[in-house]
Amino acid sequence: MKIDMNYTKEVIKEILSISSPAGDTILAMNKINDYFQKLDIEVNWTKKGAIIGVIHGQDARNQKIISAHIDTLGAIVSAIKPNGRLKLSNIGGFSWGAVEGENVIITTSEGEKFTGTILPTKASVHIFGDEAREQKRTEETMEVRIDENTSTKEETEALGISVGDFVSFESRTVFTKNGFIKSRHLDDKACIAILISLCKYFKDNNLRPKNTLLLYISNYEEIGHGISVVPDKVTEFIALDVGTVGGEHNSDEHSVTIVAKDRITPYSSTIKNKLVKLAKKESIDYKIDVHYRYATDASVAVTQGRDFEVACIGPGVDATHHYERTHIDSIENTLKLLISYLSK
Structure with a gap:
């Protein structure tokens, strides 16, 4: 064969x-x-x-x-937060901890694409100490930090991003020399x-x-x-x-x-x-x-x-x-x- x-x-x-x-x-x-x-x-x-x-x-x-x-798996924008970051609604069955720190692509209804990262609302131990370690990872405690100069809801909306836009996770595909394939x-x-x-x-x-x-x-x-x-x-x-x-x-x-x-x-x-x-x-x-x-x-x-x-x-x-x-x-x-x- x-x-x-x-x-x-x-x-x-x-x-x-x-x-x-x-x-x-x-x-x-x-x-x-x-x-x-x-x-x-x-x-x-x-x-x-x-x-x-x-x-x-x-x-x-x-x-x-x-x-x-x-x-x-993926997500959809369910809200634009006052700080300009995105709240997500999951597509498919995954745990929010599984996508923490993942780079994402936001696709607008006009087809424009923006990049970002999924983070907990309390991400840094330098800022939040044990709260960052102990915070549960849920839809309510995760957000997308957009790779643009935005810190308000109005600035994010001005980019053309809106509720209902699709969010996809980077696959990060790796082929190892010994035959393994790692990827989302x-x-x-x-x-x-x-x-x-x-x-x-x-x-x-x-x-x-x-x-x-x-x-x-x-x-x-x-x-x-x-x-x-x-x-x-x-x-x-x-x-x-x-x-x-x-x-x-x-x-x-x-x-x-x-x-x-x-x-x-x-x-x-x-x-x-x-x-x-x-x-x-x-x-x-x-x-x-x-x-x-x-x-x-x-x-x-x-x-x-x-x-x-x-x-x-x-x-x-x-x-x-x-x-x-x-x-x-x-x-x-x-x-x-x-x-x-x-x-x-």
Whole structure:
């Protein structure tokens, strides 16, 4: 199985460089559209701004969906404070301590961009002493210091910044010499890169999947409504999402995670067992895991009354919804298992 992992790395790097908090994903979606066009993938856009790519297979009656989501965690300006700084409302489930000190980009309704930093209202121990150490990190105690000469609400408004503007977190992507990838938003942009690399593998080897394959790039997964259009011929839905590494979880940063259950539902034992069998046969490193505080486009879709089997696989990622890390081995193992499953 010859896979161009250098291509995969370049896709990861480029996708991570494009901000895409849920609700403001059009630039990243356009980039995915470009990738699909270059790989001769048929592209359809949904009314909500998602993309469904199509690879026609030998069997068009029993279609499969592979989903990955382009939307990430982020925030939105909820108020401009009297001191000119910004109060935020979170987009997606993260702890405020996880984004303390992070550089951000504020995008106005006119498309102008400003930089800033998320800080506690009592940031300096030189000023506040133990209060700075002990202050809880909540929506009420965090603010954005804008990198402009502003110290009043009126001065910030004069810049063109207003309530409702999107705020994205810098990804700070780092590739280490020994194969680790550190970045925000590996959930789920690492999986987007896997999906695009899957398309390149089929094109490079002049292959088609056994079943017609729908590649669903969702744009509202982090806030729970990523999937809205599912054709009637779909019989299997596989969410490509990250395995959560840490605590008592079984996932690791080198293996592909096969999720047995999330907080919503057990996944199909039929698909899970087939994936395990293929991983063993192909000598693919894998882990089976249960994710307690986690849901995917696939598990949410079944709550809508959809009639198909669901599964979830993905690379193991440490410190999810924080400054995340995985290893290129995990991404490659996920890609290998996906290719094997879709070829049988």
